[in-house]
Amino acid sequence: MNTIPVRVVAAETIAEGIRLLKLAPQDGSMLPAWEPGSHIDLHLGQGITRQYSLCGSYADTSTYEVAVKREAESRGGSKIVHEALRVGSELTISAPRNHFTMSDEAGHSLLVAGGIGITPIISMARQFHDRDHTFELLYFTRSETHTAFRDELANGPLNASCRLLFGQERDAVEETLDNALRKRRDGGHLYLCGPQPFMDTVRMVAARHGWPDDAVHLEYFAAAPSSDTEPKTSFDLKLARSYKTFTIPADRTIVDVLREHGTDVETSCEQGVCGTCVVKVLEGSPDHRDCFLTAQEHARGDCMAVCVSRSHSKLLVVDL
Missing domain, CATH: 3.10.20.30 (Beta-grasp domain)
Incomplete structure (x- = not known):
C-alpha cells in the first residue's frame, strides 16, 4: 500500500482522555480529498497500524485531523498517540478510505454518537449544515469534560441541530433513543458510531420502530470480544x-x-x-x-x- 509521509503540526487535548492531532505532508503538498465518514491508517512504528476517523474540515486538504481516545486496555496505538507523538513527530499514513458513506438519497438525517464515536459523525454534521440538509445530532458522553468538540457543538453553527447528553444511565439512553427514533421522517437515514454496547442499543431501538436496514449506517471502533461458546474447528x-x-x-x-x-x-x-x-x-x-x-x-x-x-x-x- 502506498503511504504518505506526514508531520504532526499541532497536538492538543480537546476533552478528558482525547488528544487531537493535526497532520501535514512532509513535502508541503496537498493531501488527497476525502468525504465525511472517512478514516486513515496511522503507521505508528513497532509494527503497529491503527485506523482513526478524519474529523477536521473536509474542505481543507492541507492537513488532516484525528482525535484519539486513550484506552486503558490499549494494545499500543492510543498509548503511542498520547505519549510519544508531539509537534514535529514524523510518521506515515494511508490515503483516506470510506466504509461509512452518507446516502445521496437521504431525507432528514439523524446522527447518533457515543463517546469517541463523534469523530466521524461531526464531519457529517458539518457537511449537512453547509448544504442546508436537515439533521439532528445526539451526542452521548460521560460528562461535559469528556465531550470532544464541546465548544463547537454547544456554541457554534451546529448548536441548533445538536443535543449534548451527559452521564445518562442505560435506561435513560434507551428512553432518549426511543423518543428520537419512534417516528422516522420520510426518507430518513440514521448514522451511528460509538462503543459496541451503545451501538447495539441504538440498533435495537431502531429495529423496534421499523427502521429498514438500508437506512441505518454505522461504524464500529472495536469488535466485540469473542464468545467462548463460539466453537472453532480446523x-x-x-x-x-x-x-x-x-x-x-x-x-x-x-x-x-x-x-x-x-x-x-x-x-x-x-x-x-x-x-x-x-x-x-x-x-x-x-x-x-x-x-x-x-x-x-x-x-x-x-x-x-x-x-x-x-x-x-x-x-x-x-x-x-
Missing part, C-alpha cells in the same frame, strides 16, 4: 489464483497461516472492524465473526473478513 482454505491449499488450525487465523506461507493479506485492525481484509468467497460457507459486513452480506456468503472469520464448510475457496 478447515481447508484454497487460494483460487495460486491453486494453493492450506489447513487453518482451530487456534490460528487465516491471515496468520497465509503470512506464514508467504502470502500477504492487507490488514489494519485485525479485529473484524475495518473491512480492509475483506475478500471474495468463491466456494464454501463462511463463518462470519466480523462486525463490518452487513447482515445481508453475511447471508449472501460471497465475501468475508479473513482476519477473524472462519468456515462452516470443510473447504473454503477465496479469490486470492
Whole structure:
C-alpha cells in the first residue's frame, strides 16, 4: 500500500482522555480529498497500524485531523498517540478510505454518537449544515469534560441541530433513543458510531420502530470480544489464483497461516472492524465473526473478513 509521509503540526487535548492531532505532508503538498465518514491508517512504528476517523474540515486538504481516545486496555496505538507523538513527530499514513458513506438519497438525517464515536459523525454534521440538509445530532458522553468538540457543538453553527447528553444511565439512553427514533421522517437515514454496547442499543431501538436496514449506517471502533461458546474447528482454505491449499488450525487465523506461507493479506485492525481484509468467497460457507459486513452480506456468503472469520464448510475457496 502506498503511504504518505506526514508531520504532526499541532497536538492538543480537546476533552478528558482525547488528544487531537493535526497532520501535514512532509513535502508541503496537498493531501488527497476525502468525504465525511472517512478514516486513515496511522503507521505508528513497532509494527503497529491503527485506523482513526478524519474529523477536521473536509474542505481543507492541507492537513488532516484525528482525535484519539486513550484506552486503558490499549494494545499500543492510543498509548503511542498520547505519549510519544508531539509537534514535529514524523510518521506515515494511508490515503483516506470510506466504509461509512452518507446516502445521496437521504431525507432528514439523524446522527447518533457515543463517546469517541463523534469523530466521524461531526464531519457529517458539518457537511449537512453547509448544504442546508436537515439533521439532528445526539451526542452521548460521560460528562461535559469528556465531550470532544464541546465548544463547537454547544456554541457554534451546529448548536441548533445538536443535543449534548451527559452521564445518562442505560435506561435513560434507551428512553432518549426511543423518543428520537419512534417516528422516522420520510426518507430518513440514521448514522451511528460509538462503543459496541451503545451501538447495539441504538440498533435495537431502531429495529423496534421499523427502521429498514438500508437506512441505518454505522461504524464500529472495536469488535466485540469473542464468545467462548463460539466453537472453532480446523478447515481447508484454497487460494483460487495460486491453486494453493492450506489447513487453518482451530487456534490460528487465516491471515496468520497465509503470512506464514508467504502470502500477504492487507490488514489494519485485525479485529473484524475495518473491512480492509475483506475478500471474495468463491466456494464454501463462511463463518462470519466480523462486525463490518452487513447482515445481508453475511447471508449472501460471497465475501468475508479473513482476519477473524472462519468456515462452516470443510473447504473454503477465496479469490486470492
